[in-house]
Amino acid sequence: MVKIAPYGTWTSPVQAADVAAAGGGPQWVDLHRGRLWWAEGRPAEGGRVALVRDGRDLLPPPWNLRNRVHEYGGRPWAVLETPEGDRVAFTHWDDQRIYLFDPADPDPVPITPEPERRHGYRYADLTAGPGGTEVWCVRETVTGDARTDVRRELVAVPLDGSPARVLAASHHFMTGPRLSPDGRHFAWIGWDHPRMPWDGTELCVAEVGSDRHRVLAGGPAEAVCQVEWEGDALLALTDPDGWWNLHRISLDGTAVNLAPCREELGGPMWRLGQRWFAPVAPGRYAVLRSGALAVLDERTGTVTDVEVDLPWWSAQLAAHDGVLVGAAAGPRAETAVVSLDLATGELTRFTPSEVAHAEYLPTPVERVFQGPDGEVPAYLYPPHNPDFAAPEGELPPYVVHVHGGPTGRFSPVLDLELAYFTSRGIGVVAVNYGGSTGYGRAFRERLRGQWGVVDVNDCAAVARALADEGTADRARLGIRGGSAGGWTAAASLTSVKTYRCGMVAFPILDLAGWTRQGGETHDFESCYVEGLVGPLPQAADRYAERSPVNRVDRLAGPVLLLQGLEDEICPPEQADRFAAALAGTGIAHAYLTFAGEQHGFRRAETIVAALQAELSFYGQVFGFTPLGVPVLELRR
Template structure:
């Protein structure tokens, strides 16, 4: 087996890691992005209490680095690559750019985003130089011709939200998209359908298929609750689309339907699209989840399937109607993750008989090239820690969003080529380059300040079950460590979801803390994705129990290893992670010295009453029962009910316009803790929703959190 790694970019970073010289006296540390001068670095690293180191990274600088690439899409006619970029300094709006020139697709106040499913994604597509995108302010779809300005191609109807576009390859005036209709906003009366958009007339109509499903509750009893991933075969004859039904999320139970869709021609020979025809159903078992359909050719497509306990790649043959596993045996890794957003992808077609597919191991992406005809495969070892949104560009060429341990999330191009004329797995080589924005490289890059992750697997002493976690140690070359005999405090970070994941790779928020002398521990508690179905199902009926216990055990056992000071652990999280932070402080009141909850859940009962459709049945499985048939369980699991137990100082941060977890969840918790004499502080950020998008919010939230922990540990000795 011979593999050649070509990645000059990584060599540059390594050189920077070994050669860069930075720094200034600790009482006047210059922020990263300024030039402290050749004599600024300390001649000898100092010792200072962990958590109180000065750092080149400050919250303002981190906020400016948050121009995150949220999606990438490829014009399949021209091969041009485009990406969507979040702009915190412009109110958090999304712009569209063309790679690698970074040319903007439009000027002006446009915001390329969708609120379908509330989490959005899949908000743009390009075809033959023309770009289409969903605009957040009015929810209309806009067309941008080459050199033109955005023009609406859907009616003015703010109740209609669009996502997951696909252009018909034979009749490109027609877009297919998922439409979420909020005309009637009562629960299941929000209707999700596949629609056809005529970009020349502005007419939007339903695809008109008779779904092959039994009646379902709600306003559309003969339709699924949700749809995503509409994918047309290369000849435009078939549509593959994923469907699922309440009470499931797509990664718990879902199907793929393959429907006939052929152009029709009028007497003048002009082509149009009729309704979807006969649909075949794949995956009728409620206990399995399918996803990510991706056409290999006009007669077959690959998809993911978790029927064997792990999300693995499969293939479907339209001619026979049969499916088969792509790999010769089950690989105990998940080739996918929770699809909270439209458009996520972990696979792409390389050549007629080869695909690229990525999985996860210990929170880190793994690369596989799989030969379709016989299931043999080759693994590539790359410097990338996390990748998603993989798109085909041409034979052997893909693009994706990814990050390494020393480079943040950006756009990458990978070329996979045979060494000889005859294609052979053991003769494949790859080349890897960044093609997206690299504003963070404008300044000398302080790689020596970057903390690198280590994956840990602990065992629960009571159940014997595994607990997965990732740890980043304190890292700052200006300091030789803390005080003699001192171990570092640790920030226990709990991911959201709750069926989501923490991954390896560079995150500036993490580095903000590790460069100040904090350890950072991200816990993939039982219920997290990418560790198999059985691991994920550990949380069913036990949200607020398993997640808390696993987080507690992870920090205790890391402390027992002598890596962190377990008596100086703080816990923080956003959304579902904020719920876990609340619950841990209330149920294990003597373990954590402080906590921060960002847009977190405090009262499950009131949240269930107002949850948006996408998650309206989600809590029922992970709490158990309903607030009506088991009110005591829902009361007891709600952190606000146990607020009297919270002894540690608690910082609560929330967006005023959060559509997922309303801000009254924060206010209720604030009032309950104050009533019992606890120390608590609430900051509500105007103009923010479920998560931070604006630079000023990002900056202030980080400043408040750092100061909160420093105040707890030693009484305002220093500031962020």
């Protein structure tokens, strides 16, 4: 029998511990000699990343396959065919060194030196060098005390522990090298400040043993995001026409678009080693059309969606003999390691994708709203619980979910974090505001110079539209986000009166500090704000005016602030200042910090605590009493 109870007070079997358990998931899926390998986050094991082959762990705790390159990390492992047999090279989080082991008898030994400074060397995007005697990769070297004191090179690391040799140092940022099948050339992607890799990059190629390289594609307004060899030519995802399409590029620089289309087949290169395409047969390629699986047919020049139970795939595609492997998810299915036989359509799951309590999961509704600068795509997650209904006439509270990046996007896959709220009677709408990827360069560049304006206005337009149409309670609108999403949440709360409250996690709050000059962010993004807001010193007034830390007196309502204490991307200094400014203002707030957490929360106990605090926070602000969670203490 359906019970009548106010929104927010519904009881649900979807618990915070369930959300935490799902907080890891597969990553870096690959094939080697027909065997399936992947890495897997383990929230219950302190957030470590394990290495798995054919469903079995190869390394016990405390081995942790992560690295700090760009602070977001890159591909942390590679299987090498050596004269002695297969070996695995990987990066270990604790010391950032590369280790080597025999998968038949795992006993890792370091093959890179221990630096004088902790994490003084970092390595990522590992791949096999020629002859199976070296690992080729990106190496970061910390050169000073500032967060931006970092140098990068492409290096060859001998498996016998001998000193690494430099292969190339063409740009301040580079992807790992890709060796040609004949062993004569290698290719990589490079870029320099102030550009980000989705702004403009260069595709470079050099002869092995040479210290000179040529640029074959890319430039200040063209972003190559993936490159692979195909015989003596290169396949590259690049966007000279404003859309990431797949091109074949010869060594003389001649480029051919294999299927011209106004579709995004690539994505933002936040982590080194991502793969948005994989060859599956001569002239046929698995691609991701804004995250959805498709097949590009060079002969017909078409890109066709693949009808499959799990349509949304992560950028980690690999294929062999027409079988595609990767990590895939659906609107009501968690991300799973899968293989897909493209000839038969047979999908095989190697990790679970179904979740308990399926009847309590929301189904996303794709919507398009009108914002000040054009259309705003979004996904609506209405409150849903088969055991409850709200009293007649009551409208539900709604929370705008803001993705990070800001050069990111939200995809309509199962997210138990959102189900935690919707199954208790709190609606969520996830907004792909101007600046999001998946809609072409022009949409992405709506945010240039307008961060804190376009994103804020787009989110507010969606929230107000839901209230205007009677979907959401206008008096109970909230906003939530982490990282750049935390910036938009905080900027919204201090510039528009649309929201009653907001949750702000590991955010940017002070633009001037989040720069190379300010010293409060890492090297990778230290010039990002120049494109998002404007160059310094010319735009200094704009930086000060838009920064939430300078507008605490304009807060529209209470705020919950969450912060990891080891965060090098959005360090706690900014959240500390914001919290200090809130003290004594009379604005209800809470500031929770978590030891041992970096950017984004990985530990089960942190995820549980943060989620329960957020639910209690909404209850206190929106006027309901959620059941089964500790009461969050709000200060004024």
